[in-house]
Amino acid sequence: LWGDIRARTEERETKFLDVLEMAEKFWYDMAALLTTLKDTQDIIHDLESPGIDPSLIKQQVEAAETIKEEADGLHEELEFIRILGTDLIFACGETEKPEVKKSIDEMNSAWENLNRTWKDRLDKLEEAMLSAVQYQDSLQAMFDWLDNAVIKLCDLSPVGTDLDTVKEQINEMKEFKMEVYQQQDRKS
DSSP: OHHHHHHHHHHHHHHHHHHHHHHHHHHHHHHHHHHHHHHHHHHHHHSOOOOSSHHHHHHHHHHHHHHHHHHHTTHHHHHHHHHHHHHHHHHSOTTTHHHHHHHHHHHHHHHHHHHHHHHHHHHHHHHHHHHHHHHHHHHHHHHHHHHHHHHHHHHSOOOOSSHHHHHHHHHHHHHHHHHHHHHHHHHO
C-alpha cells in the first residue's frame, strides 16, 4: 500500500513539475513576445512621416516591408505559444484557465494591432507615393508648357509698323494671354 501511494505521489509530482515547466515556458515566452510585438509597433509609430519625394517614399516602403518580414518571422513563435497556452489550459487548474486564456487573447490582440499598424503605415506611404507622382507629373507638364510658351514668345515677330500687323499681333497676344490664364487655372 505504501509503495502504491509513493508511486502515485511521485507520478503526481512529475505531472506537477511538467505543468510547472510548461507554465514557466509559456509565461516567459509570452512576455518576451509581447515585448517584441510592442517594441515593433513602437518602431513603426516612430518612423518618419511619409516623404514627398518618390525615391524617399520608396525607401520608406522598403524599410516598412523589412519590418514586416521581421514581424512575420515571429508568427511561428506566436503559433508555438498559442499551442503551449492551449496545452497549459488543459493541464492547469480551473482557477488559472481564465488567466491563461486572457493572456493568449492579449497576445492575439497585440499581433492584430501590429499588423493593423503596419498596414496603416503602408497605406499612408502608398497615398504619399501617389500624391508625389501626381505632383511631379503636374510639375513636369507645367515645365513643358512653360518651355513651349518661351519658344512661342521667342518666335513672335517684332512689333509691326502698320496698323493691320499690329492688330494681328494684338490678337495673337490676346490668344496667348488666354492660354496663360487657362494654364494658370488648371494648376491652381
